[in-house]
Amino acid sequence: DQQVKQNSPSLSVQEGRISILNCDYTNSMFDYFLWYKKYPAEGPTFLISISSIKDKNEDGRFTVFLNKSAKHLSLHIVPSQPGDSAVYFCAASRLLSNFGNEKLTFGTGTRLTIIP
Amino acid sequence: SAVISQKPSRDICQRGTSLTIQCQVDSQVTMMFWYRQQPGQSLTLIATANQGSEATYESGFVIDKFPISRPNLTFSTLTVSNMSPEDSSIYLCSVEVRYKGYTFGSGTRLTVV
Numbered sequence: 001d002q003q004v005k006q007n008s009p010s011l012s013v014q015e016g017r018i019s020i021l022n023c024d025y026t027n028s029m030f031d032y033f034l035w036y037k038k039y040p041a042e043g044p045t046f047l048i049s050i051s052s053i054k055d056k057n058e059d060g061r062f063t064v065f066l067n068k069s070a071k072h073l074s075l076h077i078v079p080s081q082p083g084d085s086a087v088y089f090c091a092a093s094r095l096l097s098n099f100g101n102e103k104l105t106f107g108t109g110t111r112l113t114i115i116p
Numbered sequence: 117s118a119v120i121s122q123k124p125s126r127d128i129c130q131r132g133t134s135l136t137i138q139c140q141v142d143s144q145v146t147m148m149f150w151y152r153q154q155p156g157q158s159l160t161l162i163a164t165a166n167q168g169s170e171a172t173y174e175s176g177f178v179i180d181k182f183p184i185s186r187p188n189l190t191f192s193t194l195t196v197s198n199m200s201p202e203d204s205s206i207y208l209c210s211v212e213v214r215y216k217g218y219t220f221g222s223g224t225r226l227t228v229v
Contacts, residue, residue: 004158034217043122043208043220044159089159104149104210104218106158 003027004092006107014115019077021110023090026071030092034104035064035075038087047088048075080114087111118143118211122221129199129228136195137224139209144189149210149218150182159208165192199228 005024013019021035031052036044050057050064050073057064063076077084088111091104119142129135139148150162162182163171171184185193196203209221 002158036217036220041125041222041225043120043210043222046217046219049217091159103161103164104159106160108156108158 002108003030004090004105004107006088006090006110008110009108010111010113012113012115013080015082016079019075019080019084019112019114021075021077021088021090021112023073023075023107024071025073025092027092027094027105028071029094030105032093033064033066033073034091034093035062036089036091036106037084038089038109044089077112082114082116085112085114118145118213118219120209120211120219120221122209122224124224125222126225127227129226131200131228133199134195134197135199135226136193137207137209138193139191139221141190141211145211146189147212148186148192149212150184150192150194151208151210151220153206153208153223155205162194162207196226199226201228204228 003026034049035047037047038044048059048062048064050066055066066073087109089109090107093104121140123138148165151159152162153159161174162177163173165171165184165186167186167189181197183195204227207224210218212218
């Protein structure tokens with residue numbers, strides 16, 4: 001049961017244009033969403049997050065949008081740069097009732113390639 | 117954010133043997149998490165390691181196959197026991213940094229032959 005889905009395994013975007021990566025989730029209990037970027041031979045790096053009380057969070061070139069009714073979030077990168085070429089994972093979390101800590105559920109990732 | 121040193125970065129192991137992966141964090145953390153990323157798949161949580169108590173395993177993962185140690189607040193190990201080719205994956209440790217997301221180690225790429 002894939003609770004977090006990234007339906008596009010890959011995406012190619014021209015340098016300078018906007019990259020839009022999409023993510024859907026099925027569990028309405030998720031209340032915190034994160035995007036990670038992963039280069040080959042490295043661990044995922046935290047990029048940006050959004051709480052379910054917001055519908056938008058912006059950090060420089062990166063903006064995450066959350067549509068709770070559609071259970072959909074997206075990551076916008078503008079303008080796209082060659083260094084943005086990586087695999088992007090979205091992740092969702094909820095509080096663990098017994099520990100009070102968050103546990104992450106990841107999507108399968110989207111490989112973004114920025115074309116110079 | 118916390119910095120995690122994970123080793124080994126990669127290994128090729130014989131079927132039936134075991135490999136222990138280590139993660140060292142540069143600050144004290146309550147919970148450490150171990151993930152697996154099989155080829156072409158998402159990161160899957162194996163277990164949560166809390167210092168001073170037994171790790172909590174996710175569905176599909178058992179302590180006999182993936183024993184975890186957490187001797188103090190900065191260190192943890194994951195052992196992949198009695199390996200088979202199906203265990204070939206990237207294994208990652210992670211810690212939560214409150215309000216800043218999670219930090220991951222650089223991963224251990226395991227190939228079982």
